[in-house]
Amino acid sequence: MNDDLKKTSKLPLIGVGLRHEHYDEALNTPANIDFIEVHAENFFAEGGASHQLFNDISQKYSVSLHSTSLGLGSASQIPLKQINQLNTLIKRCDPILVSDHACFSWADINSNHIHGGDLLPVPFNEESLNLMAANVLRVQRVLGRKILIENLSAYMELPGSIYSESEFLVNLCELTQCKLLIDLNNLVVNATNQALLSGTGKKLNVVEYAKQWLANIPADIVGEFHLAGCTPVGSDSLMIDDHSRPVSINTWAIYHFALTRFGAIPTLIEWDENLPSWTTLLAEASKAKDIAKMVFGNEEDTRFTDILDESEYFLGSSEDYKLEEIQQADDIHCMSHHHA
């Protein structure tokens, strides 16, 4: 990662994830964003339309290359061909950021090397840590650059953890000098699911959970934030990180806290299901910029309710997204200004 990304502007770089339905507008209409994130695997074809599109996107935007398939926590070896394909894309677009996840994807079934096609959780222990660190170091050696590692939304807890997730990731950064891509919505999802996954049934305050999680992270190892929204669920169901909605009020509140704690970190809006118009997606990016202005500008009188439309946090939301949380978010904002 380019260490100057934080320093070149008082405000963070704000980008959006590029999806197929938006290709044409992304290329042919003006967009007030600082970068585009693409999923590396969507551009692994050797030629054809996606190859040309990748060239065109790289010409128009700064690119963040987000890989979703390395499976850096896999005990089964990651093929060199796969890392080399990512490297080929890096050489083609000179990305501002390169990232993947703290997960496993590869395993062996009946002597076949199988890829799960998903981001699968690992236990947070020494064995996983050493293995993931070795894989990250190998990938960084092949790529000739440091990468960012993203925290997961996990739908099951594997036995054998001795660290918390944040401790595990901090240790990983110490061992490999990689940095963290912190997906703030994943913190919300994990906090929401914690009551069910832990078997305690005790519902957590998601904002407080996220704040504590973030408080465990040293400021100098954070390289990017991801923001997204997902479908709210009842208390007996696991929340799925489906990236199907606008960023929730809780996640915006956590973002505000994170900017205050970590500084002007590059930030990405992700939206994958029930895709909105390109204009709506860009509007989400504008909200992120407005919240950054609340933190870094001279707009301490601005409140969340000035930035977010009332309809967005009430329409179709569950009981979890009510006025008290908006007030809580504004309280965080006011408190952080008093403490600053």
Add this chain to the structure above:
Amino acid sequence: MLDQQQNKLLEAIFLGNSLFNQSSEHDVKNKGLKIYQHSLIANAARALSITYATVHSYIGKNRFNTLVAKYLKAELKQEYDWGEFGSTLPGFIAKQELSNAYLLSQIARLDLACHQSERSKDVPVDLTTLNLLGENDAYQLYINFCSGIDIMQSTLPLDEINNTITNLTEEEQINSLDDVTQQLTEFTTKYKLSDNEAGNLYSFIIWRPDFQAQYSRISTDEYLWFSALLGKDTESKTSIGQALDDLNETDFSFVEWLPKAIQERLINSITIQK
């Protein structure tokens, strides 16, 4: 320890098994596992509906998803790129108890060829090199075809089948998946009989002049011509002169074929190797 844990989890995801005993304590763990199992099928179905777009449109989302779920259990995914996943699906379809399974497997072969064509490496174009054809020994000249060129043969006239379904759909004579199935069944019946009688093979060329793959039926002689030039059997390309020698007992005419090939943008350049 960790490798065993990961192997076991991935196996449970692919095979749709439970990892944990049925008890209230383990209920939530199996719920979590189910999320990964559903996600795998959904991702695979999404990827394969792109690769096998025609098959998907002929059998519909529900039957396609059921097919994909069975396929994932039978053929564990070894590719990390979803775009490369599923090359054995045509053979798998042929073995299924599915209406018109054999016909659908042949349509799937054509879908796959088009998909792979669209992902293939771009080939540079230099039509000025066509001048080499008039000035040099044909045994030293090689044709560089356009991107994504491939050939295939089938016992079914796949172009006729696809064109018929498309036309009937546009004419609103096909209005449902049942209508498509009925039409495909008619083709299955018709060509089962003719195959038994004549053992016909239909030949096709697949290519992409730009980004979108095209396919077209070609004669058996043309198929042999492309096969020789592309080095399908020899694993090395054959010169124009040698390929013509190979076809000297056929009706293939290079003089007739060349302008048509140029017009259809099949040829990107000619190279000379002395």
